[in-house]
Amino acid sequence: MSLCYNARLMSKQFIRVYRNLFFDEVKQHTLEYGALSGVCSKCKEFNVKLDALKCPQCNTPFKYIAFQNVREHLPKMIRISCERPEVQFIDYQDFKRIEGEQKARSILG
Numbered sequence: 001m002s003l004c005y006n007a008r009l010m011s012k013q014f015i016r017v018y019r020n021l022f023f024d025e026v027k028q029h030t031l032e033y034g035a036l037s038g039v040c041s042k043c044k045e046f047n048v049k050l051d052a053l054k055c056p057q058c059n060t061p062f063k064y065i066a067f068q069n070v071r072e073h074l075p076k077m078i079r080i081s082c083e084r085p086e087v088q089f090i091d092y093q094d095f096k097r098i099e100g101e102q103k104a105r106s107i108l109g
Ligand SMILES: [Zn+2]
Pocket: 040, 041, 042, 043, 044, 045, 055, 056, 057, 058, 059, 060
């Protein structure tokens, strides 16, 4: 019996958990996924496929995925969490907010 089947049987659900992460590390390994395609957070390569294990441009492995619209992509999240249990989903708003703060700080010096 597959893990994915068990997950359904046990009615696994996504619940957001707050974790204390090193943003520099997260920023090196995140696939930001919008409506139709992804962007590599490291090199900003466009049109990265959701199933890409690493960036086709800079080769960074994707350890994190940030969906812009979780509700819309929930079936994809369920599939990915079955197929690639090592991938962690992070909150897109959190990611963008911290990225923006870092950018502002670097401009201010
Ligand atoms: Zn890249």
